[in-house]
Amino acid sequence: MIRKSALAAALLTFAAQPALADSVKIGFVTTLTTPAAVIGNDMKNAVELAVEHLGGKMGDLDIEMILEDDAFRPEVGRQKVDKLVKSDDVDFVAGFIWSHVLLASLKTATDAGKFLISSNAGPSEIAGELCHENFFSTSWQNDQTPMAMGEVLNRQGLSKVYLMAPNYAAGTDMLAGVESTFKGEVVGRDLTRWGADAQLDFSAELAKVEPSGAEALFVFYPGAAGGAFIKQYQQSGLAEKVPLFSVFTVDALSLPRLQEAGLDAVIGTQHTQQWSPDLPFEQNQKFVSAFKEKYGTYPSYYAAQSYDAIYLIDSAVRAVGGDLDNMDGMREAMLKADYPSTRGPYTYGKNHFPIANFYLREVVVDDAGVWTVKTVETVFENHQDLHVGKCNM
Amino acid sequence: MDGGLVLIQLLNGIQLGVLLFLVAAGLTLVFGIMDFVNLAHGALYMVGAFFCATLTLYFGSFLLAIAIALPATFLVGYLTEILVVRHLYRRDHLDQVLATFGLILVFDTLVHMIWGPQGLSINLPQAVTGRVDLFGIAEFPVYRLLIIIAGLLVAVGLFLVITRTRVGMLVRAGASNPSMIGALGVNIRKLFRYVFAFGAMLAGFGGMIVAPITQARIGMGNDVLLIAFVVIIIGGIGSIRGAFIAALVVGLIDTMGRAFLDDIMAAFLSSTAAENAAPALSAMLVYILMAAILYFRPQGLFPPKVR
Numbered sequence: 001m002i003r004k005s006a007l008a009a010a011l012l013t014f015a016a017q018p019a020l021a022d023s024v025k026i027g028f029v030t031t032l033t034t035p036a037a038v039i040g041n042d043m044k045n046a047v048e049l050a051v052e053h054l055g056g057k058m059g060d061l062d063i064e065m066i067l068e069d070d071a072f073r074p075e076v077g078r079q080k081v082d083k084l085v086k087s088d089d090v091d092f093v094a095g096f097i098w099s100h101v102l103l104a105s106l107k108t109a110t111d112a113g114k115f116l117i118s119s120n121a122g123p124s125e126i127a128g129e130l131c132h133e134n135f136f137s138t139s140w141q142n143d144q145t146p147m148a149m150g151e152v153l154n155r156q157g158l159s160k161v162y163l164m165a166p167n168y169a170a171g172t173d174m175l176a177g178v179e180s181t182f183k184g185e186v187v188g189r190d191l192t193r194w195g196a197d198a199q200l201d202f203s204a205e206l207a208k209v210e211p212s213g214a215e216a217l218f219v220f221y222p223g224a225a226g227g228a229f230i231k232q233y234q235q236s237g238l239a240e241k242v243p244l245f246s247v248f249t250v251d252a253l254s255l256p257r258l259q260e261a262g263l264d265a266v267i268g269t270q271h272t273q274q275w276s277p278d279l280p281f282e283q284n285q286k287f288v289s290a291f292k293e294k295y296g297t298y299p300s301y302y303a304a305q306s307y308d309a310i311y312l313i314d315s316a317v318r319a320v321g322g323d324l325d326n327m328d329g330m331r332e333a334m335l336k337a338d339y340p341s342t343r344g345p346y347t348y349g350k351n352h353f354p355i356a357n358f359y360l361r362e363v364v365v366d367d368a369g370v371w372t373v374k375t376v377e378t379v380f381e382n383h384q385d386l387h388v389g390k391c392n393m
Numbered sequence: 394m395d396g397g398l399v400l401i402q403l404l405n406g407i408q409l410g411v412l413l414f415l416v417a418a419g420l421t422l423v424f425g426i427m428d429f430v431n432l433a434h435g436a437l438y439m440v441g442a443f444f445c446a447t448l449t450l451y452f453g454s455f456l457l458a459i460a461i462a463l464p465a466t467f468l469v470g471y472l473t474e475i476l477v478v479r480h481l482y483r484r485d486h487l488d489q490v491l492a493t494f495g496l497i498l499v500f501d502t503l504v505h506m507i508w509g510p511q512g513l514s515i516n517l518p519q520a521v522t523g524r525v526d527l528f529g530i531a532e533f534p535v536y537r538l539l540i541i542i543a544g545l546l547v548a549v550g551l552f553l554v555i556t557r558t559r560v561g562m563l564v565r566a567g568a569s570n571p572s573m574i575g576a577l578g579v580n581i582r583k584l585f586r587y588v589f590a591f592g593a594m595l596a597g598f599g600g601m602i603v604a605p606i607t608q609a610r611i612g613m614g615n616d617v618l619l620i621a622f623v624v625i626i627i628g629g630i631g632s633i634r635g636a637f638i639a640a641l642v643v644g645l646i647d648t649m650g651r652a653f654l655d656d657i658m659a660a661f662l663s664s665t666a667a668e669n670a671a672p673a674l675s676a677m678l679v680y681i682l683m684a685a686i687l688y689f690r691p692q693g694l695f696p697p698k699v700r
Contacts, residue, residue: 035610037510167672190655191672200607201409203537204652207401227514228607235517235534235606237524261516 023062024317024324026310027084029077029095029105032069035224038253039097039302040069043119045295046287046303050310053290058317061324066090070097072195074104081105085112091324092117094309097302099123099142099169103130110134115316115330119309120302122353123169124176128390131351134327136334138308138341139301140274141353141385142170145247146177146220148272148358148379153216153245159184162214162242164205166194166221174220174247180386187212200228206236218245226254230266239265246271250363252300252372259371267371270362274354275301275343276375283311283340298372304342315339347382351391355384397531402652403645404527408537410644411544415599416617417624417636418551419592425631425697426567427585429478430486432493434596434621435614436500437473441466441597442609443504446513455518459601463594470593474586482585497615504611512610540602547595548637555633564588568631568697620647623683629693639694643679650675 028047030040044067051063066088070077077096084090085108093109094117096102102121109116115134118126122141126132153161163178163186165171171191179186188208193199209217217238221229226249233239250258250271258266277288277298287307291299299307312334319333320326335348346356358380361373420434444465448458477496481489516522517536524532555561563584566574575581600613607613624643628635655671662670686693 033505033510034612035510035512035608189668190651191668192651193672193676201603203405203408204402204648207398207405208652211395211398224512224608224610231514231516232606235522235536237532237534257514261514263516 023064024058024092024313024322025064025066025088025090026092026094026313027066027068027081027088027090028306029068029070029080029084029093029101031072031097032067034072036072036097036222039223039300042253042300042303043095043097043306046291046299046306047310049287049291049294050307053286054310054314058314059322061317061322068095070101072098072101074098074100077101078104078108081108085109085114090114092313094313095119095306096121099173102126103169106130106132106135113327115313115327115334117309117312119305121170122385124173124385124387127351127353127385128387129392131391131393133331133352133393136312136348136352137354138312139305139354140356140358141387142173143177143180143387144358144380144383144385145272145274146174146218147181147386148360148383149218149245149247150178150181150183151379152270152272152360153178153218154181154183158216160187160212160214161185161216161218161245162188162209162212164190164192164202164217164219164221166198166225167191168194170222171220178218187214198225200225202229202232203236206232206238209238209242214242216245217242218247219249220247221249223253226250227257227261230254230258230263231261234263234265244269247273250373251302252277252298253302255363255371255373256297267363267365270360270376271373272358272379273301273361273373274356274358275304276359276361276373277304278374279342279344279359281340281342281344284342284344287342298370308339308341308343311339311341312337349384349388350393351385351388353385353388355382357381358383395530397527398652400527401531401533402648404533404537404541405652406645406648407641408541408544408644409648410641411541411548412599412603413617413620413624413644414544414548414637414640416596416621417628417640418547418633419595420618420621421625421628421630421632421636422564422568422588423592424625426564426571426588427482428571429482430489430493431478431589431592432490432618433473433496433500434592435616435618436497437466437470437593438596438600438614438617439504439609439611440469440500440600441594442600442604442613443508443513444597445601446515446604446609447508449515450513455515455605459598462601463598466597467590467594469597470590471586473593474589478589479582479585501611508609510611512608513604514608515605517605536605543602547598548633551633565697620679623679625693626683627686627693629696631697632693632695635693635695643682646678646682647675650678654678 068080316330320329444462628639658667
C-alpha cells in the first residue's frame with residue numbers, strides 16, 4: 001500500500017519537473033585538500049569573485065556553483081565528475097588543475113553530454129587525439145608555455161640547459177615543450193617522484209647541475225614543491241652559479257611564502273606565462289585590483305584562468321538566451337571566445353585550445369615592497385599548440 | 394663524474410640515512426620490545442615538524458623552538474600511549490595495525506583542523522645558511538652537515554644509554570624477553586610508556602630538523618614511515634644498531650640511485666629509456682634490498698639476541 005503511493009508520488013514529482021531551468025549549474029572541480037589546496041583556494045576565490053561581478057546571474061539565470069575536491073587524485077576527480085553530471089546534473093563542468101585528473105575525468109563528462117571547461121590543465125592528448133567538441137580550455141596546452149621558454153633560452157644565447165620536472169603527465173609535457181624549441185644542448189634531465197607524497201628534497205638532483213656544465217637550470221615544480229625547490233636552490237649555493245628559468249613554479253601563490261622566507265634568489269628569475277597581472281586590458285585590471293582588495297594578495301594565473309572560465313560560460317548562456325538545452329548554440333558562442341578575457345582578446349583553434357600570446361615575466365619587487373611578477377616582453381604572438389594536427393574534429 | 398659530485402651525493406645519502414634512523418629507532422624499539430606495530434609513528438614525525446615550525450615562527454628562534462617542541466612531542470607520545478596504545482599490547486598485530494592506522498587519520502585531520510591544509514614553511518636560521526668547503530673539491534650546505542652530526546650524536550647517545558645504563562639494560566632485556574622482566578618486578582607498564590614516548594620524541598626530532606629544508610605538511614610522516622619499516626626489517630627488529638646501519642644503507646642506496654642510476658643505465662640503454670626507467674628503478678631498489686634480506690636472512694642484519 002505504502003509502496004504504491006510512494007511510487008505514485010515519485011512519478012508525480014518527475015512529471016512536475018519544469019521544462020526550462022531557472023539556474024545554470026556549474027560543477028567546479030579543483031584541489032581543496034592536500035598541500036596543493038593553496039592552488040584550489042585561489043581558483044575558488046577567483047570563481048566566487050566572478051560570480052559576484054556577474055551579479056550572481058548569467059543573463060536571467062541564477063548561477064549555482066558546486067565546488068568539488070579532487071584531492072589531487074585522478075580516481076577521486078573522476079568520481080566527483082561522475083557525481084556532478086549524474087546526481088547534480090550540472091550544465092557545465094569546469095576547473096581541473098592537474099592533467100592526470102583531467103584525463104581521467106574527461107570522458108565521464110563528455111559521455112554525459114556536458115561541456116567541460118578546463119581552467120588550467122592542458123594535456124597534449126586532449127589537444128590531439130582525444131579532442132572533443134564539448135571541451136574548451138581557458139588556459140593553454142601544456143607544451144606551449146615551455147616552448148616559449150625554450151625560445152627565450154635561445155634568444156638569451158644559452159646553449160646548455162639542465163632540466164628538472166616531476167614525473168607525471170604535465171612534467172613530461174613541460175620538458176618536451178622546452179626541448180622542442182630549444183636549440184642548444186640538454187646536459188641533464190631529471191624526473192622526480194610526484195603525487196600526494198611527492199619528493200620534496202632535491203639535494204641529489206641539484207648536486208648534479210653544476211658538474212654537468214649547465215648554463216641554465218629549467219624547472220617545473222607547481223604548488224608546494226616549487227617553494228621547497230627554490231629554498232634548496234638557494235641553500236645549495238646554486239643560485240649564484242646557474243640562473244633559474246621555470247614555468248608554473250613561481251607565481252602569486254609561491255611568492256608570498258618565498259618572500260616570508262627571505263629567499264631572494266628568486267628575484268630576477270624569469271619564466272613564461274600566457275598572462276601577467278600587469279597586462280593592460282581593462283578586464284584584467286578590474287580583476288586584479290578587485291582580487292587584491294577582496295583577498296589581500298595578487299591573483300595567480302590559476303585564478304585568472306578560472307575567472308575567464310566563468311565569463312566564457314556566461315557568454316555562452318547569454319548567447320542562447322538561457323536555453324541550456326541548445327548545446328550547439330552554446331558551443332558556437334564559446335568558439336567565438338567573445339567575452340572580456342583577462343589575457344586580452346584571443347581565438348580558439350580547431351581543438352578548442354586558445355591561440356594567444358605568451359610573455360616573458362620576471363620576478364620583481366613592486367612599489368609596496370611586495371614580490372610580484374612583471375612582463376618583460378612578448379615571446380610568441382597568437383601561438384597555437386602543436387597537437388592540433390592530431391585532432392580529428 | 395668527478396670526486397666532488399660523488400662526495401656530495403655520499404653526504405646527501407648519509408644525511409637521508411640519519412633522518413631515517415631517527416624515525417626507525419623509535420619504531421624498532423616499540424616493535425621489538427612491546428611487539429607493537431605502530432603505524433602512527435610517522436604521524437609523530439609530522440607533529441614534531443608542525444610544533445617546531447609554529448614555535449619558530451612565534452619565537453623567531455629555531456633552537457628555542459626545538460627545545461620546546463621536543464618535550465611537547467614527548468608529551469604527545471606519552472598521551473597517545475596512555476589513551477590508545479596501552480590497551481592494545483595483548484591484541485593481535487592486525488588489531489594494532491587497524492588502530493594505529495586510525496590514529497594516523499586522527500592526527501592528519503587534527504593537524505588539518507589546527508594548521509590548515511597548506512602546511513607550514515620556515516627558514517633556516519641565518520647562521521647556518523652558508524656552505525662549507527670540503528677538501529677544496531666540493532661545497533656542502535652547513536645545515537645538512539649539522540643534520541648528519543646531530544643524527545650521529547643521537548645514535549652514539551642511544552648506544553651509550555642502551556649499553557651502559559640500567560635503563561638501557563631494561564630496554565635490552567625487554568627486547569629479548571618482555572614477560573620475564575615483568576616477572577622480575579620491573580614496572581613494565583612504565584617502561585613501555587617511556588619507550589613509546591621517547592620513540593615519538595625521536596621521530597618528532599626527525600621531523601623538526603627536516604622542516605626548514607622542505608616544509609611541514611600533512612601526511613609527511615606516511616612516506617617516511619614506509620621506508621622506516623623497510624629499514625627496521627633490513628636491520629633487524631628491536632635492534633638499534635641494526636636500525637642505524639640499515640638506515641645509512643637505505644639512505645645511500647636511495648640517494649646514489651637517484652643521482653647516478655640514469656647515467657649508469659644510459660651506458661647500456663638508450664638515453665630516453667634510461668631517463669624514464671631510472672626514477673622508477675631507483676625508487677624500487679630499496680624494496681628489492683628488503684626482499685633480498687627477507688629471503689636470505691629474514692631476521693635482519695643485526696637482530697637482537699633471541700628470546
